[in-house]
Amino acid sequence: MINWKDDRNLTLLVDFYELTMANGYLKNGLGNKIAYFDMFFRNVPDGGGFSIIAGLEQLIDYLNNLKFTEEDIKFLESKKIFSMEFLDYLKNFKFECDVWAIPEGTPVFPNEPLIIVRGPIIQAQFIETMVLLTINHQSLIATKANRIVRAAQGRPVLEFGSRRAQGYDGAILGARAAYIGGCAATANTIAEKMFGIPAVGTMAHSWVQMFDNELEAFRAWARTYPDNCLLLVDTYNVLKSGIPNAIKVFKEELLPRGYRPKGIRIDSGDIKYLSEKARQMLDEAGFSDCKIIASNSLDEYIIRDVLAQGAKIDSFGVGERLITAKSEPVFGGVYKLVAVEENGRIIPKIKISENPEKITNPGFKQVYRLYDKNTNKAIADLITFANEEIDESKPLKIFDPIFTWKSKILENYTARKLLVKIFDKGKCIYKSPSVHEIRNYCLKEIETLWEEVLRFENPHKYYVDLSLKLWKTKQKLLRKYSY
Amino acid sequence: MINWKDDRNLTLLVDFYELTMANGYLKNGLGNKIAYFDMFFRNVPDGGGFSIIAGLEQLIDYLNNLKFTEEDIKFLESKKIFSMEFLDYLKNFKFECDVWAIPEGTPVFPNEPLIIVRGPIIQAQFIETMVLLTINHQSLIATKANRIVRAAQGRPVLEFGSRRAQGYDGAILGARAAYIGGCAATANTIAEKMFGIPAVGTMAHSWVQMFDNELEAFRAWARTYPDNCLLLVDTYNVLKSGIPNAIKVFKEELLPRGYRPKGIRIDSGDIKYLSEKARQMLDEAGFSDCKIIASNSLDEYIIRDVLAQGAKIDSFGVGERLITAKSEPVFGGVYKLVAVEENGRIIPKIKISENPEKITNPGFKQVYRLYDKNTNKAIADLITFANEEIDESKPLKIFDPIFTWKSKILENYTARKLLVKIFDKGKCIYKSPSVHEIRNYCLKEIETLWEEVLRFENPHKYYVDLSLKLWKTKQKLLRKYSY
Numbered sequence: 001m002i003n004w005k006d007d008r009n010l011t012l013l014v015d016f017y018e019l020t021m022a023n024g025y026l027k028n029g030l031g032n033k034i035a036y037f038d039m040f041f042r043n044v045p046d047g048g049g050f051s052i053i054a055g056l057e058q059l060i061d062y063l064n065n066l067k068f069t070e071e072d073i074k075f076l077e078s079k080k081i082f083s084m085e086f087l088d089y090l091k092n093f094k095f096e097c098d099v100w101a102i103p104e105g106t107p108v109f110p111n112e113p114l115i116i117v118r119g120p121i122i123q124a125q126f127i128e129t130m131v132l133l134t135i136n137h138q139s140l141i142a143t144k145a146n147r148i149v150r151a152a153q154g155r156p157v158l159e160f161g162s163r164r165a166q167g168y169d170g171a172i173l174g175a176r177a178a179y180i181g182g183c184a185a186t187a188n189t190i191a192e193k194m195f196g197i198p199a200v201g202t203m204a205h206s207w208v209q210m211f212d213n214e215l216e217a218f219r220a221w222a223r224t225y226p227d228n229c230l231l232l233v234d235t236y237n238v239l240k241s242g243i244p245n246a247i248k249v250f251k252e253e254l255l256p257r258g259y260r261p262k263g264i265r266i267d268s269g270d271i272k273y274l275s276e277k278a279r280q281m282l283d284e285a286g287f288s289d290c291k292i293i294a295s296n297s298l299d300e301y302i303i304r305d306v307l308a309q310g311a312k313i314d315s316f317g318v319g320e321r322l323i324t325a326k327s328e329p330v331f332g333g334v335y336k337l338v339a340v341e342e343n344g345r346i347i348p349k350i351k352i353s354e355n356p357e358k359i360t361n362p363g364f365k366q367v368y369r370l371y372d373k374n375t376n377k378a379i380a381d382l383i384t385f386a387n388e389e390i391d392e393s394k395p396l397k398i399f400d401p402i403f404t405w406k407s408k409i410l411e412n413y414t415a416r417k418l419l420v421k422i423f424d425k426g427k428c429i430y431k432s433p434s435v436h437e438i439r440n441y442c443l444k445e446i447e448t449l450w451e452e453v454l455r456f457e458n459p460h461k462y463y464v465d466l467s468l469k470l471w472k473t474k475q476k477l478l479r480k481y482s483y
Numbered sequence: 484m485i486n487w488k489d490d491r492n493l494t495l496l497v498d499f500y501e502l503t504m505a506n507g508y509l510k511n512g513l514g515n516k517i518a519y520f521d522m523f524f525r526n527v528p529d530g531g532g533f534s535i536i537a538g539l540e541q542l543i544d545y546l547n548n549l550k551f552t553e554e555d556i557k558f559l560e561s562k563k564i565f566s567m568e569f570l571d572y573l574k575n576f577k578f579e580c581d582v583w584a585i586p587e588g589t590p591v592f593p594n595e596p597l598i599i600v601r602g603p604i605i606q607a608q609f610i611e612t613m614v615l616l617t618i619n620h621q622s623l624i625a626t627k628a629n630r631i632v633r634a635a636q637g638r639p640v641l642e643f644g645s646r647r648a649q650g651y652d653g654a655i656l657g658a659r660a661a662y663i664g665g666c667a668a669t670a671n672t673i674a675e676k677m678f679g680i681p682a683v684g685t686m687a688h689s690w691v692q693m694f695d696n697e698l699e700a701f702r703a704w705a706r707t708y709p710d711n712c713l714l715l716v717d718t719y720n721v722l723k724s725g726i727p728n729a730i731k732v733f734k735e736e737l738l739p740r741g742y743r744p745k746g747i748r749i750d751s752g753d754i755k756y757l758s759e760k761a762r763q764m765l766d767e768a769g770f771s772d773c774k775i776i777a778s779n780s781l782d783e784y785i786i787r788d789v790l791a792q793g794a795k796i797d798s799f800g801v802g803e804r805l806i807t808a809k810s811e812p813v814f815g816g817v818y819k820l821v822a823v824e825e826n827g828r829i830i831p832k833i834k835i836s837e838n839p840e841k842i843t844n845p846g847f848k849q850v851y852r853l854y855d856k857n858t859n860k861a862i863a864d865l866i867t868f869a870n871e872e873i874d875e876s877k878p879l880k881i882f883d884p885i886f887t888w889k890s891k892i893l894e895n896y897t898a899r900k901l902l903v904k905i906f907d908k909g910k911c912i913y914k915s916p917s918v919h920e921i922r923n924y925c926l927k928e929i930e931t932l933w934e935e936v937l938r939f940e941n942p943h944k945y946y947v948d949l950s951l952k953l954w955k956t957k958q959k960l961l962r963k964y965s966y
Contacts, residue, residue: 015643017670166650
């Protein structure tokens with residue numbers, strides 16, 4: 001049965017300063033002050049045009065299970081830095097925050113709040129490490145996987161990276177994120193058991209080596225799996241040995257029993273050249289239905305190039321460069337205080353920085369995605385205060401928050417709120433869709449993006465604007481804190 | 484209590500083809516044939532001179548707990564591809580392999596077997612995914628961490644990367660590997676609870692933002708932690724606000740109570756310039772004992788450069804570039820069949836490849852590290868068959884396995900076997916040292932390497948030679964399989 005559940009106690013997977021600060025807030029009488037934090041990112045990895053958010057299901061799981069065991073408390077006590085009052089607070093810890101999130105699989109853009117947490121500062125800041133770790137990791141892999149899937153132009157991409165992942169979750173949750181990003185299957189068996197992601201695989205070189213020769217190894221395989229016969233043809237020599245032996249075995253072992261071959265896999269050498277020759281040999285032998293699968297250090301750039309050169313490849317196995325997002329292995333999400341409440345009023349906060357692009361957007365916010373009613377394409381995202389409503393029946397003026405003279409008046413548009421409430425006062429009120437639903441949703445959402453945004457390099461910069469109200473508040477705060 | 488234990492059932496964290504092959508071996512009567520697999524890597528990440536092996540404790544834990552639950556069996560049955568005989572075999576699965584390994588923390592080099600597994604092929608091949616995943620991940624991070632630690636030239640390096648790690652294990656076991664590689668501490672609290680790695684941390688920008696102004700925020704902190712007062716000084720402006728406020732608070736809150744400040748942390752801007760100015764201001768105020776800690780996208784190159792320019796930094800917090808090994812996030816370990824047994828005799832096997840550097844070293848082997856008796860420096864590693872002994876009292880001729888005319892006669896040397904037996908017929912006979920012992924061992928072992936091998940770029944290539952017997956066997960097999 002498919003039932004994601006992580007039974008580990010990860011409560012102390014937290015940067016130690018969250019604990020020293022929590023203890024400090026309590027001691028200074030600030031523990032229950034209501035604070036708002038935004039999780040957002042500043043740059044799309046690999047210079048791409050958009051990212052895909054993923055990991056929400058695991059974040060929910062973590063928040064639902066957040067508690068300090070006696071063992072945790074004893075450990076913290078042993079650090080001799082925390083007050084008894086604080087340790088007591090942890091003993092009786094009950095998660096009380098409100099959380100909003102953009103659903104998994106949504107294309108997202110820099111500076112938009114992906115997750116908003118509202119609650120007592122002592123709690124809202126405590127969960128920083130896990131919010132970031134969870135969403136950063138899976139968003140990184142979903143985003144990378146989608147690039148590779150788009151490069152393959154409809155050919156299935158298989159996630160083969162477990163052995164080179166950065167830890168067990170890197171492999172398991174990486175497979176999940178890769179599937180959300182559009183991969184067709186994974187080699188990681190446990191990912192099927194946990195999430196229902198199809199697990200696939202055939203043989204390694206060691207199978208071929210275990211037999212006296214390649215022909216015998218192929219024969220044994222064909223007899224064992226006649227209805228699912230896919231042969232790895234590069235153990236010795238693809239064109240002189242692998243393909244001829246495969247064809248012989250297809251003819252002698254499969255055809256007489258009424259089976260057709262599933263395919264061959266090439267895992268080394270030049271896959272453009274070898275796939276063309278292999279295709280020709282298979283076609284001439286009457287196996288034009290036999291698929292060719294290529295693997296070996298692939299990524300979106302190599303796939304794009306070999307396909308442009310006419311490689312005859314039907315599907316791609318992609319390993320280390322997907323599961324670690326090798327070309328840019330960090331999704332730089334941050335978690336910043338954006339407001340506090342005082343006597344029930346929301347007071348926006350700003351974080352100044354020497355780097356202008358690191359300045360935060362203050363306040364409790366919502367993100368609207370604006371679609372053209374005629375084309376159903378996304379035109380822009382608009383970040384507003386949470387209580388601003390958009391009246392679709394009226395024209396809407398949007399403007400660039402830096403180059404403010406660049407503006408545009410929208411008519412005939414729809415506005416969709418991206419942020420959905422998932423926790424209400426500590427109680428989860430959201431049910432995660434299945435990974436299949438998330439994957440379908442993701443692929444459909446990407447169809448709403450203009451081709452110009454989808455480019456691998458130098459994509460068009462999608463507009464993420466601020467409402468006039470939000471923009472004015474930000475300017476005021478900037479002036480207040482300027483040095 | 485420090486007690487590493489992973490209770491998750493990770494048995495099905497396995498590439499699906501290990502299962503289809505296992506089922507195939509059983510069906511073809513080969514299940515119990517004894518096979519030997521080597522885990523080794525081909526290139527040191529970042530073009531470095533050596534790697535550090537890590538992760539053995541977790542691999543042992545996995546192997547000790549390897550079993551298929553009823554749920555696992557039911558799941559596999561639902562795939563409708565495995566024979567009843569195979570599912571029965573899994574139900575009664577008992578790990579029976581012998582395993583040898585190079586201890587954690589040892590500097591290791593390309594093409595050396597780091598792990599050797601001997602056992603029934605059905606089992607020895609099954610564990611491939613987890614052997615690779617476990618050792619690849621932690622070796623990657625230990626190797627990267629050690630580069631960063633060496634760049635810091637004795638200044639403590641703190642591992643701050645949890646929020647950007649690739650998954651929870653990426654953060655937890657990454658912190659473990661970073662400590663083995665020489666980091667002094669981590670921000671990840673659970674890494675202390677699990678392994679005893681010191682967890683450290685002070686405040687985030689949000690602490691400063693939660694108060695009406697920076698001065699008040701610093702004051703509250705100093706009162707809460709007078710004996711451990713380390714202030715983050717870059718929320719608004721390091722030199723105009725952060726340092727002056729810190730000095731004021733040190734003078735007004737700490738000195739009168741008999742405390743000295745611990746330090747300040749700079750997390751943005753130019754850390755070379757800012758640390759010099761900060762040092763000057765602190766010294767002039769009488770706080771020359773106040774440490775300066777820098778963080779913000781650091782790695783070995785930036786640390787080397789700012790120290791060469793005279794930055795006044797006492798310790799470094801290193802995040803995403805360490806915990807993901809950002810500059811090269813993949814440790815390319817592979818797991819290859821190298822021999823089988825037939826009637827009790829070991830038959831070496833070879834894997835040919837179009838790329839000569841991908842050809843494997845056949846047979847059941849041992850790795851000797853040869854030290855100069857006078858300097859105690861490592862001269863070379865020698866890969867031999869497992870049953871070859873080296874008589875240290877006699878001169879030893881070693882030669883380059885490719886450029887065979889390059890040879891050297893060693894005298895006055897010692898030879899140490901690197902591979903240690905850790906499982907005997909499925910039973911663990913090895914006790915993992917603590918992470919502290921591994922870390923100390925690692926730092927000592929690195930002292931046996933010549934400076935030339937330690938260079939970040941273009942290091943001297945450490946010699947890894949083959950015994951004459953092994954070299955001859957390899958040549959014979961190469962001729963046999965040539966196309």
